[in-house]
Amino acid sequence: MTKSKKKAAANEATEQERFGRKEYESELKRLHVELVKVQQWVVEKGLRVCIVFEGRDGAGKGGTIKAITERVSPRVFRVVALPAPTDREKTQMYAQRYLTHLPAAGEVVIFDRSWYNRAGVERVMGFCTEDQSRKFLAVTPLLEKLMVESGIILLKYWLEVSADEQTRRLQDRIKDGRKLWKLSPMDLKSYARWDDYTRARDEMFAASDTSWAPWYMARSEDKRRVRLNIISHLLKQIPYKDLTHEQKVALPKRGKIGKYKAAPYPFKMVEERF
Template sequence: MEQNEDALIRRIYRELADHYDEEIELELEDRLPESLSDAGAGPDEAEREARHQYFHELFRLQGELVKLQNWVVSSGHKVVILFEGRDAAGKGGVIKRITQRLNPRVCRVAALPAPNDRERTQWYFQRYVSHLPAAGEMVLFDRSWYNRAGVERVMGFCTDEQYEEFFRSVPEFERMLVRSGIQVIKYWFSISDDEQHLRFLSRIHDPLKQWKLSPMDLESRRRWEDYTRAKEVMLERTHIAEAPWWVVQAVDKRRARLNCIHHLLGQMPYVDVEHAEVVLPARERRKDYVRLPVPATMIVPEVY
């Protein structure tokens, strides 16, 4: 009996270790093209140690995010978190690390595509409203209604009148959300000209990331200064007490993720929520049950 328990504990350990090892492999993004790998572009000892420290702190912060999630559900809190920034600024990366260990029914991501013909005739904020949280929910917007102040302004997808109306409306819209009990947190991810150039090049050379480069992304690279001016106007005209902007220095991806998560945790007064001890019930076994064989034609070939 004791041996069986030891064997079970070892199997549970291997399962957990395999789960985390797989995620670490994904985190490392160790998919260097052969040309770079052959050139000795892999991580050195200092880089490996930095990664180890990063993972250690990331897992700790993700544990706190689980506590935050439990508090959000228990308290009925409602929160909207906006992630804005230039293309390749790292918004998706931090959103992935925030949601990685959370319940998608509690913490969900809204990443809306370009509006269709019908949506273009609606009140501008209308298509975002349906994604707002109910009690006990967190919604992370991977880009948001601030598209109008950024890409729509720079690329000429809105008129001057629509642009100005947005700045008249958005402070009142966000104040209305806050008055209704929704906490609004806004992050701008800031990267340098050189860093965006480097990240675009890395996407070009990584076949698993090339899908991230759209024609709009490439055009945004050419219009760097136009986006800078649009960002400066946006931050100045929409930084309100009820929903202020927070700027994340994002040239270093790993530091940006840790800093953003740490700051996010500090924006809500969460506490540990007590839960009843989980006890796994014994499985019922019926004498009249006979497991039917699965036809061989339905079995997935074991290639590996």
């Protein structure tokens, strides 16, 4: 079998292994119900949860975060995706701008990329020196120990995607006008540095995979599977009880409709084209 045929067969096998939409949506709905229970428990008990997502461009971080948050309250589940630091922030202690976003009681904060930028993109693309990156990796476990000992539940996820799948996803962004915004000039520059990112990732793991704040790696070849796997995993990391059975919800009796006659206001109506 030629190399091209082997690759085609591998791609076909991968496609066959992918979750079907109906099965995926059914399982996701079940997990969303559990996330709502977690939300109520976090609020009731004043828990503080911090979830970090890292991975290469195109690994599926944004889609996974959306799957987690689409059925819960944004007042409880807060997503933090910081832009490049301002001139003022560049003069501060490196982690300072991240610390202000850590959760208060009753909050779940999700970092779409985090302080680990210094160990990844900043290091690989030359936005910090090797010395700065090494010092960051030396002190980060201590910072995270302080976070955990203060009562924060800290979860760190790395989404692992293959080079071929990353290429396919980035090409898809180029072709799809709905996804083009996801592709930045930095993504294109980073694309050519696969081995550099792999080396940076390995050194990051070696320095910051601790007993109090371990890294969890999730295979991200199939976006649907990785979303379900991560949600299932994080549910197990946050001990919670179901409070929904204590809430008996029923619609109240509505008063008679029609006593008030709506004014003939000249509304500017939206054209019904569909």
